[in-house]
Amino acid sequence: MPAVSDSALLKVDAVSVRFDTAEGSITAVDDVSLTVKQGEFLSVIGPSGCGKSTLFNVIGGLLGNHQGEVRVGGETVSGPHKSIGMVFQEESTFPWRTVRDNVAFPLELIGMPKEKRSERARHFISMVGLDGFENRFPGELSGGMRQRVSLARTLASEPKILLMDEPFAALDEQTRLLLGDKVLQIQQQIKQTTLLITHNITEAVQMSDRILVMTYRPGKVKRIVDIDLPRPRTSEIVGSEAFGRYVAQIWNDLREEANRGLRDEEKHALQRGSGTA
Amino acid sequence: MTTVVSRPRAASAYLPRLVGLATVILALLLAEAIIRIGWISQFIVPPPSEIAASFARLFLEEHIVHRFFYTVGECLVAGVMITVCGVGIGVLMHRVRLLQQACETWVAALASAPFVLAYPLFMVIFGRNAWTIIMMGFVSGLPPVILKTIEGISGTRRVLVNVGRSFNLTGSQQFRKILFPAAMPTIFVGVRLGLVFALINIVGTEFLINFGGLGQLINDLAERYDLGGTYAAICFVILVSVCFFMALEQVERWLRPVD
Numbered sequence: 233m234p235a236v237s238d239s240a241l242l243k244v245d246a247v248s249v250r251f252d253t254a255e256g257s258i259t260a261v262d263d264v265s266l267t268v269k270q271g272e273f274l275s276v277i278g279p280s281g282c283g284k285s286t287l288f289n290v291i292g293g294l295l296g297n298h299q300g301e302v303r304v305g306g307e308t309v310s311g312p313h314k315s316i317g318m319v320f321q322e323e324s325t326f327p328w329r330t331v332r333d334n335v336a337f338p339l340e341l342i343g344m345p346k347e348k349r350s351e352r353a354r355h356f357i358s359m360v361g362l363d364g365f366e367n368r369f370p371g372e373l374s375g376g377m378r379q380r381v382s383l384a385r386t387l388a389s390e391p392k393i394l395l396m397d398e399p400f401a402a403l404d405e406q407t408r409l410l411l412g413d414k415v416l417q418i419q420q421q422i423k424q425t426t427l428l429i430t431h432n433i434t435e436a437v438q439m440s441d442r443i444l445v446m447t448y449r450p451g452k453v454k455r456i457v458d459i460d461l462p463r464p465r466t467s468e469i470v471g472s473e474a475f476g477r478y479v480a481q482i483w484n485d486l487r488e489e490a491n492r493g494l495r496d497e498e499k500h501a502l503q504r505g506s507g508t509a
Numbered sequence: 510m511t512t513v514v515s516r517p518r519a520a521s522a523y524l525p526r527l528v529g530l531a532t533v534i535l536a537l538l539l540a541e542a543i544i545r546i547g548w549i550s551q552f553i554v555p556p557p558s559e560i561a562a563s564f565a566r567l568f569l570e571e572h573i574v575h576r577f578f579y580t581v582g583e584c585l586v587a588g589v590m591i592t593v594c595g596v597g598i599g600v601l602m603h604r605v606r607l608l609q610q611a612c613e614t615w616v617a618a619l620a621s622a623p624f625v626l627a628y629p630l631f632m633v634i635f636g637r638n639a640w641t642i643i644m645m646g647f648v649s650g651l652p653p654v655i656l657k658t659i660e661g662i663s664g665t666r667r668v669l670v671n672v673g674r675s676f677n678l679t680g681s682q683q684f685r686k687i688l689f690p691a692a693m694p695t696i697f698v699g700v701r702l703g704l705v706f707a708l709i710n711i712v713g714t715e716f717l718i719n720f721g722g723l724g725q726l727i728n729d730l731a732e733r734y735d736l737g738g739t740y741a742a743i744c745f746v747i748l749v750s751v752c753f754f755m756a757l758e759q760v761e762r763w764l765r766p767v768d
């Protein structure tokens with residue numbers, strides 16, 4: 233794969249995060265190490281509650297009290313790093329700004345003149361396929377469109393690493409597949425180095441060069457799978473045989489974890505139930 | 510086709526208003542009848558028809574328009590003061606957590622305090638002039654603006670704050686570009702409430718200290734025992750407040766982005 237060079241742009245080294253809660257301390261992320269190379273698309277997949285968002289926040293520099301180290305281009309991250317652009321799991325557009333002003337937000341911060349940033353914003357708006365919606369407010373858009381606005385806003389800051397936390401989790405399957413195409417297109421267009429967090433196997437296999445499977449509680453690295461599918465890809469690849477094999481393999485890994493997650497939650501619910509009875 | 514569909518819809522849109530208007534007219538007719546029959550003395554409440562007839566007099570002899578603008582002016586000054594100080598204090602209380610923890614409860618208590626009763630104190634401090642009236646409006650309208658400002662800022666969704674952090678905003682950028690705009694709709698609710706409180710207290714104080722605009726007019730007319738005029742003026746004030754409230758709601762709807 234020519235676009236991927238060998239140098240590690242992002243290096244996560246033995247990161248652990250513990251939370252102290254009323255029910256004792258829980259280890260959300262346990263000794264996770266990973267690297268993302270220049271131009272690479274890495275997905276982190278794991279069942280709900282396994283610590284994906286926690287890892288996301290650590291890499292993004294939003295969470296301080298972790299062990300281990302996150303390095304971006306050799307620099308240790310302590311706080312939000314300018315090379316990392318984040319797209320959040322929850323809806324995060326600014327409702328008081330139009331689509332254009334949302335996307336132009338990072339350009340405004342670096343003091344780009346108004347004319348120029350409108351033009352730049354338009355470029356990124358059309359990249360996510362929202363031409364013609366520049367003057368709308370997020371409230372007038374569907375959930376999928378808002379998520380694309382968030383993506384365009386992050387892309388406009390031209391981050392070296394795009395960090396996304398289940399950006400399409402709240403969307404229906406069709407929209408998700410089509411948006412996946414959009415992300416693939418963008419990634420092929422600008423060779424964007426990307427770390428995608430997801431719990432959707434199809435999405436992960438469709439887009440990634442490598443997939444990191446996480447275990448449930450504590451969130452450890454279970455396996456790293458190389459996805460050797462040809463690029464450029466589209467959502468059509470979903471029907472191919474090789475694709476099916478990868479999905480089956482990862483589902484095998486995940487099923488155990490997801491089961492453990494379910495049992496754990498049931499046990500907790502039972503304990504809470506008997507505690508109050 | 511379209512006419513068939515749109516006609517019942519148009520009728521159903523106007524029906525509530527029509528019925529609303531009909532109930533008002535019915536109530537007035539009822540009042541007229543009860544007073545004419547003599548169940549309520551005409552010397553306490555004049556019949557609605559007499560009140561309506563007095564309206565013309567308010568405009569021709571009592572210069573009610575001039576007085577109206579006097580009261581509006583007082584409200585404007587109080588409104589600007591409420592907005593500037595209320596938002597300022599709210600922001601400060603949000604910034605200094607100790608201040609918020611210490612004072613939020615009693616600011617909330619002040620919001621429901623009957624400030625009108627303190628008018629003699631204000632008269633002693635400011636004298637019998639417009640400032641007493643404005644300050645009464647100011648003090649009574651301030652608490653809701655403070656409370657709603659705090660509520661709006663601290664109610665900003667966490668993820669929006671995180672977006673700001675991920676873009677490396679400084680503290681003041683975070684406030685100007687995210688917290689404050691996110692709080693705007695809530696702050697405006699506070700300003701609207703504050704203005705309504707101020708209007709009530711301003712007219713009340715004008716009445717009590719017999720100075721200024723509409724409130725004083727009511728006081729004057731009552732002292733002259735001009736019952737028709739008094740009630741007409743009261744109706745006028747009610748109409749003004751209703752229109753004022755509706756206008757503010759319109760402005761709010763217009764300011765608030767769809768979400």
Ligand SMILES: Nc1ncnc2c1ncn2[C@@H]1O[C@H](COP(=O)(O)OP(=O)(O)OP(=O)(O)O)[C@@H](O)[C@H]1O
Nearest residue numbers: 251252253260279280281282283284285286287431
């Ligand atoms: N601030 C916090 N305080 C205490 N516990 C937390 C905190 N944040 C997360 N946790 C716990 O850490 C675990 C991992 O949470 P996290 O949000 O990272 O999961 P996730 O993999 O992103 O789940 P999902 O797929 O549902 O988004 C959960 O059990 C959660 O309850």
Ligand SMILES: [Mg+2]
Nearest residue numbers: 284285321398
């Ligand atoms: Mg999550």
